[in-house]
Structures are given as C-alpha cells and as structure tokens.
Amino acid sequence: MNVAVDAMGGDCSTETIVQGAIQAASEFDIDVTLVGDGHVLTDALASQPCRDRMSFRHCSEVVDMDESPLKAVRKKKDSSINVAFGLLKSGVSNAVVSAGNSGATLAAAVLALGRLNGVDRPGIASFFPGEDGPVLLIDVGANVDCRPRQLFQFGIMAQAFICSCLEIEDPKIGLLSIGEEDKKGNEQVLSTRHLFEQSPLNFVGNVEGRDIFSGNIQIIVCDGFVGNVALKLSEGMAQTMIKMLDRELRDSYRGKIARFLGDRKIKQFIKTFEYEEYGGAPLLGVNGVGIVCHGRSSERAIKNAIILASQYASKGTLKKMASQLTESNEQVENI
Amino acid sequence: MNVAVDAMGGDCSTETIVQGAIQAASEFDIDVTLVGDGHVLTDALASQPCRDRMSFRHCSEVVDMDESPLKAVRKKKDSSINVAFGLLKSGVSNAVVSAGNSGATLAAAVLALGRLNGVDRPGIASFFPGEDGPVLLIDVGANVDCRPRQLFQFGIMAQAFICSCLEIEDPKIGLLSIGEEDKKGNEQVLSTRHLFEQSPLNFVGNVEGRDIFSGNIQIIVCDGFVGNVALKLSEGMAQTMIKMLDRELRDSYRGKIARFLGDRKIKQFIKTFEYEEYGGAPLLGVNGVGIVCHGRSSERAIKNAIILASQYASKGTLKKMASQLTESNEQVENI
Numbered sequence: 001m002n003v004a005v006d007a008m009g010g011d012c013s014t015e016t017i018v019q020g021a022i023q024a025a026s027e028f029d030i031d032v033t034l035v036g037d038g039h040v041l042t043d044a045l046a047s048q049p050c051r052d053r054m055s056f057r058h059c060s061e062v063v064d065m066d067e068s069p070l071k072a073v074r075k076k077k078d079s080s081i082n083v084a085f086g087l088l089k090s091g092v093s094n095a096v097v098s099a100g101n102s103g104a105t106l107a108a109a110v111l112a113l114g115r116l117n118g119v120d121r122p123g124i125a126s127f128f129p130g131e132d133g134p135v136l137l138i139d140v141g142a143n144v145d146c147r148p149r150q151l152f153q154f155g156i157m158a159q160a161f162i163c164s165c166l167e168i169e170d171p172k173i174g175l176l177s178i179g180e181e182d183k184k185g186n187e188q189v190l191s192t193r194h195l196f197e198q199s200p201l202n203f204v205g206n207v208e209g210r211d212i213f214s215g216n217i218q219i220i221v222c223d224g225f226v227g228n229v230a231l232k233l234s235e236g237m238a239q240t241m242i243k244m245l246d247r248e249l250r251d252s253y254r255g256k257i258a259r260f261l262g263d264r265k266i267k268q269f270i271k272t273f274e275y276e277e278y279g280g281a282p283l284l285g286v287n288g289v290g291i292v293c294h295g296r297s298s299e300r301a302i303k304n305a306i307i308l309a310s311q312y313a314s315k316g317t318l319k320k321m322a323s324q325l326t327e328s329n330e331q332v333e334n335i
Numbered sequence: 336m337n338v339a340v341d342a343m344g345g346d347c348s349t350e351t352i353v354q355g356a357i358q359a360a361s362e363f364d365i366d367v368t369l370v371g372d373g374h375v376l377t378d379a380l381a382s383q384p385c386r387d388r389m390s391f392r393h394c395s396e397v398v399d400m401d402e403s404p405l406k407a408v409r410k411k412k413d414s415s416i417n418v419a420f421g422l423l424k425s426g427v428s429n430a431v432v433s434a435g436n437s438g439a440t441l442a443a444a445v446l447a448l449g450r451l452n453g454v455d456r457p458g459i460a461s462f463f464p465g466e467d468g469p470v471l472l473i474d475v476g477a478n479v480d481c482r483p484r485q486l487f488q489f490g491i492m493a494q495a496f497i498c499s500c501l502e503i504e505d506p507k508i509g510l511l512s513i514g515e516e517d518k519k520g521n522e523q524v525l526s527t528r529h530l531f532e533q534s535p536l537n538f539v540g541n542v543e544g545r546d547i548f549s550g551n552i553q554i555i556v557c558d559g560f561v562g563n564v565a566l567k568l569s570e571g572m573a574q575t576m577i578k579m580l581d582r583e584l585r586d587s588y589r590g591k592i593a594r595f596l597g598d599r600k601i602k603q604f605i606k607t608f609e610y611e612e613y614g615g616a617p618l619l620g621v622n623g624v625g626i627v628c629h630g631r632s633s634e635r636a637i638k639n640a641i642i643l644a645s646q647y648a649s650k651g652t653l654k655k656m657a658s659q660l661t662e663s664n665e666q667v668e669n670i
Contacts, residue, residue, distance in 0.1 A: 066516065068518075129575075130575075131575050131578070131579070141513055144513060144520065144521040145521050145522060176564060177560075178476055178479065178559070178560055178563035178564065178567075181401065183403075185479065185560070186479040186480050186560045187480060189560075208563075208564070208567045208571075209563070209564040209565065209566065209567030209568030209569070209570075209571060210567045210568065210570055210571025210572075210574075211571065212568055212571065212572075213568075213571045213572050213574075213575035214571055214574070214575055222564075224513070225512075225513055225520070225521045225524075225561070226560070226561055226564055228513040228543075228544070229511060229513065229543070229544040229557075229561055229564070229565060230544065230564060230565070230568055231544065232513075232543045232544030232545045233544030233545065233547055233548075233565055233568060233569065234544070234568065234572055235544075235545055236543075236544060236545025236546065236547065236548045236549055237545075237547075237548050237569055237572055237573070238572070238576070239545075239548075239549070240464075240465075240466050240548035240549055241573070241576055241604075241608065243466070244466070244604055244607060245580075245601070245604045248600040248601070248603050248604040249597055249600050249601075249604075251600065252599075252600060254596045254597065254599070254600070255596070255597055255600040257593075257596050258592075258593040258594070258595075258596035258597030258600070258601075259593070259597065260593075261589045261590070261592050261593035261596070262584055262589065262590055262593025262594065262597065264587075264589070265583040265584050265586065265587060265589070265590040265593065266580070266583070266584075266593075268583050269576075269579055269580045269583040272579060273576065
C-alpha cells in the first residue's frame with residue numbers, strides 16, 4: 001500500500017505534512033510518497049526514522065488555495081497535486097492525500113483518473129461528529145447546483161463507502177431538508193426523495209439540520225452549496241463555543257479551578273468536534289482513491305487522512321461502488 | 336402598547352405561554368391579550384398579579400404544528416393565530432407573538448394584513464449568537480426557492496429592522512455563500528451579489544457558514560432552505576455539544592468537581608446558545624408586526640419575544656422599512 005501525499009498544498013507547513021506522514025508510516029503498514037520540492041523534502045526526511053517506508057517525488061509547482069481549480073490544474077502540469085494523481089494513475093501509488101485547494105484536488109483527480117463508471121459528477125463527502133458516531137455528509141462543496149439524479153448517486157456512493165470502508169452494515173441515509181414530512185423541501189429535494197424511495201437503500205426520508213448531530217443516521221445527502229454552509233457553520237460554531245466556554249471559565253476564581261480540574265475532560269470533548277479526528281474528506285465518484293484534508297491540518301489530521309486513504313484503497317470499495325452505481329442507474333432509468 | 340399572544344399554538348403548554356406573558360406585562364409597559372380557549376385562560380389568569388394589564392380573547396380552534404399552513408389558516412377561521420392577527424388588523428393590538436406553526440403564522444399574517452408595499456415575499460429572520468453580538472439571518476424557512484430580487488429585499492428589510500428596532504447604525508450585511516471570493520456561489524448567489532453591490536447598503540460581500548458566529552457582521556442573507564438548515568443545525572449542534580461536555584465531565588471524579596465548581600459559568604455559557612435569549616424570530620415584509628417563537632419555548636423565551644414585538648411595533652420600524660423598500664426597488668429596476 002503506497003499513499004502519495006501532496007506535501008505542498010494547503011495552509012499547513014510542509015513540516016506538518018511530513019510529520020503526519022511519518023507517523024502514519026511508522027504505525028501502520030503504509031508506504032508514503034511525498035510530492036513536493038525535492039530539496040525541502042530531502043532535508044525533512046534526512047534524519048527521520050522509517051526511511052524505508054518514506055520516499056519523495058520532486059515537482060516544481062503548487063496550486064494555491066485561492067486559485068481557480070480547473071484553470072490552475074490545467075496550467076500547472078508539474079504541480080504537486082497533478083504529480084500525486086499521476087503517481088496513482090501510473091500504479092506507483094494506491095491513493096492520494098492532499099490538504100491543498102479542494103476544488104483543484106477534485107479537478108486533478110478527474111483529469112488524471114476520470115469518473116467512476118455511471119457517475120454524473122463526483123462529490124466530496126465529509127464526516128460530522130454525531131452523538132451516535134460519525135455522520136457522512138455529501139456533497140460539501142464540489143457541486144453547488146445539483147440535479148436529483150446526482151444527489152441520488154451521492155447516496156449510492158456514500159453507502160458503498162460506509163459499508164465497505166468503515167464496515168457499517170446497511171447505513172441509514174437521509175435527505176437534508178427543512179422538515180421530516182414528505183412534502184417539505186425545495187423542488188430539488190422533492191424530486192430526489194422520489195428516487196431514494198424507489199431504491200433498495202436504507203432511506204429514512206427527509207432529515208433536518210439538527211439530525212446531523214443527533215439523528216442516529218450515518219449518511220446525509222445534500223447539494224454542495226448547502227453542505228458547504230453546513231460544514232463551515234459547524235466548524236465555526238464549534239470554535240466559537242469552545243472559545244466562549246473558555247472565556248466564561250476564566251472569568252472567575254471558581255471557574256479557573258473548574259477549568260484546571262476539568263482540563264483533560266474538556267480537551268477530550270473539544271477533540272470530538274475537531275475535523276482532524278475524522279481523517280479528511282473522501283472524493284466519491286472519481287475512478288481512484290483521493291482524500292482531501294482541511295487546509296490547516298495538524299500532523300494528526302494528516303496521519304488520519306493517510307490511514308483513511310489506505311482503508312479506502314485496500315477494501316475493494318471502488319469496485320463495489322461502481323457495481324452499485326450501475327444497478328442504481330438502471331433502476332432510475334426504469335422509474 | 337398591546338401585544339396579542341397566541342396562547343394555544345406550539346408544543347409548549349398554555350401555562351408556559353401565560354407565565355411568559357405575565358412576566359413581560361409585569362416588568363414592562365406592555366398590555367397582553369392572550370388568544371385561546373376562554374375557560375383555560377380564565378382559570379390561568381384568575382390568581383395572577385397585574386390583571387389590569389392582562390386580558391384574553393376566546394377562540395375555538397388551533398392550527399397544529401404539522402398542518403399545511405395556508406390550508407389550515409384558510410379553513411380554521413376561528414383559530415388562535417387568525418384571531419390574534421384579527422386583533423392586530425382591527426387596531427386592538429399592535430403586535431402578535433406566536434410559538435405555533437411558523438408557516439401558519441406567516442400565512443395568517445399575510446392574509447390578515449397583506450404584504451408591506453414593495454415586498455415580493457415576506458421572510459422570517461432569526462438571531463444567531465455571534466461572538467461579537469447577535470447576527471440576524473434571513474430567511475430561515477419561509478421561502479425555500481428564492482429569486483435574487485427577493486434575497487435583496489430580505490437584506491433591505493433586515494437592515495431597517497436592525498437599525499430602527501435594535502438601534503445599530505449601518506449594520507454590515509453579507510450574502511451566505513461557499514467562499515468569500517466574488518465568483519464563489521451558486522447561480523442564485525452570483526446574481527444576488529450584483530444587486531447588493533449596486534445598493535447603498537453596507538454590503539461586505541459573500542460570507543461563509545463560519546462567519547455566522549465569528550464574522551463581525553450583523554445581517555446574513557440566504558434563501559429559506561439554506562437558512563432553515565443552518566438554524567436547525569446550530570440548535571442541534573449546541574444541544575449535542577452541551578450534552579457531550581456534560582457527559583465527559585461526569586465521567587471522572589475530577590470532572591465532577593470541575594462541573595460543580597464551574598456550574599454557574601457553564602450555565603452562563605449554555606445560555607448564550609439558547610434561542611430563548613433572542614426573543615423569537617421577526618416576520619419581515621408583512622404589513623404589521625409579528626414574532627414567531629420556537630415551538631418548545633420557555634417562559635423566558637415568550638417574555639423576550641413579547642418585549643421584542645413591543646420594540647418592533649413602537650419605533651416606526653415598518654414605516655422606515657417600507658420607504659427603504661420603495662427606494663431600493665426603484666434602484667433595482669434601474670440596474
């Protein structure tokens with residue numbers, strides 16, 4: 001198992017990415033190929049353990065976070081993200097991890113590997129910290145305007161991913177809307193619901209924003225506009241709540257003692273709401289394995305993303321996804 | 336100042352609504368007319384203080400939370416929500432507060448009072464707990480599919496409301512999208528942005544989900560689908576985070592002591608994220624003052640909603656809103 005890691009993308013330092021990769025390679029049966037500036041990577045790897053598991057591939061360019069994805073990927077042929085997916089295409093690597101521009105990561109993946117058979121448009125899925133375990137929300141930003149058929153395909157792909165990769169049997173799938181009743185939703189949701197209802201998926205109907213955290217559900221489908229707002233809202237809200245709790249406790253003597261005594265437990269609680277626990281966001285619908293990490297990833301986030309990428313690549317998930325897509329598309333056409 | 340309060344709508348008890356109303360009437364210069372079952376209200380008010388400030392109006396029907404709004408409001412002529420807006424129309428009351436079916440509240444308001452001059456479709460705005468003070472998000476569920484002109488009008492109305500009613504000068508307005516850059520967003524956002532840019536409003540451009548909590552902004556505009564998901568997600572997330580923090584702290588001896596010592600401060604922190612602090616959600620675009628409360632409102636939430644309704648009705652906000660709408664609509668037509 002070899003995972004190609006984009007060592008230049010993102011707002012985190014190359015050092016952070018290298019350290020996360022070394023942790024993954026030391027603790028698990030994974031080889032890592034770092035893709036980035038050869039001089040920097042030679043230095044970074046020089047004094048590191050597990051050098052036999054680590055290698056690098058030099059490249060001369062990087063796609064910046066604010067660049068237009070498709071344009072940048074087409075122009076910068078020797079960018080780290082393009083070279084990483086090149087390694088996957090040529091069979092050197094089995095998966096790609098990047099903390100860079102997520103749009104560019106998806107674009108590079110599609111250009112290099114193409115779409116999975118039967119997929120109209122690939123999506124990006126992301127884990128949310130539900131009370132009953134992680135919840136996978138798809139799409140979180142790749143497709144801002146979606147047709148019902150695309151949303152339905154997101155559901156199929158997420159189901160295959162969760163079943164095969166995380167070994168959860170028959171996950172519950174909900175469609176994000178503004179009320180649980182059949183008739184609640186916008187035009188897009190009303191048409192999509194119909195497709196899910198006719199499918200053999202474990203579809204539980206419409207779910208609401210609050211069900212992302214407490215709905216005893218494993219997959220929630222929405223378009224990339226709504227999903228991106230939900231993702232960023234929940235990240236921002238978690239940070240704000242943690243900051244405000246800290247501010248409140250610091251504000252009094254009793255509070256300060258409480259903060260000191262509860263420190264380990266409060267940190268445990270904060271961890272639940274940090275993206276880095278969930279190992280990044282899988283690209284679903286690309287004909288290959290790619291994981292997008294948060295732009296400001298920590299070493300831990302990079303490590304967890306590499307582990308997730310390795311699981312995604314090793315369990316035949318893509319094959320299962322493709323066969324389920326073929327079946328479901330036939331079914332949709334028959335409806 | 337008389338506020339008509341729907342005493343039958345919502346999942347909270349009539350007792351809760353009556354107590355909230357009594358608190359508002361006792362502490363502020365507000366008369367309250369409760370609308371509901373006369374027998375129940377006679378009993379509830381019998382032994383209460385400030386009876387001179389409290390009155391009731393009997394009605395025989397109620398719109399349930401899961402009824403189809405427009406249909407129910409048209410059919411149930413003598414429902415509490417219709418009778419409450421009837422009091423406003425006839426000049427007995429100056430504002431209406433309801434914790435009932437929010438769609439029915441909006442429908443009853445529009446049927447009784449009509450739309451404000453220049454408004455295509457009224458919206459429901461809701462407060463979010465931002466780090467730098469409350470943020471008003473509009474729309475949170477009244478209009479699931481919106482045209483750019485409607486979103487623009489939401490911005491105008493929210494600005495007039497915030498300026499006049501909360502006395503905040505020149506509030507910053509953002510358009511909810513998936514990135515701050517001009518080109519980020521779905522088709523709806525891209526067209527709406529153009530309208531805001533040409534206006535004299537203090538428009539700061541696109542904002543992201545995270546800016547709802549930490550964006551130093553006072554108004555955020557989005558369609559009712561996205562806004563409803565955001566509202567319910569943040570409510571659900573706050574509840575989940577509070578529950579998880581409590582669970583973590585209870586889990587160890589040190590944690591339990593921390594929980595005991597920090598109790599007052601933790602409660603203070605929790606309060607920030609409870610909807611009841613913000614006094615309900617104003618209907619904007621109706622030719623009269625209406626406030627929708629959470630279906631499971633507490634006494635405190637009802638009290639705060641009545642106070643907000645009284646402020647909204649007493650400061651000439653509707654007139655200012657109407658004149659700004661006329662100006663802005665002319666401007667939009669000239670673009």
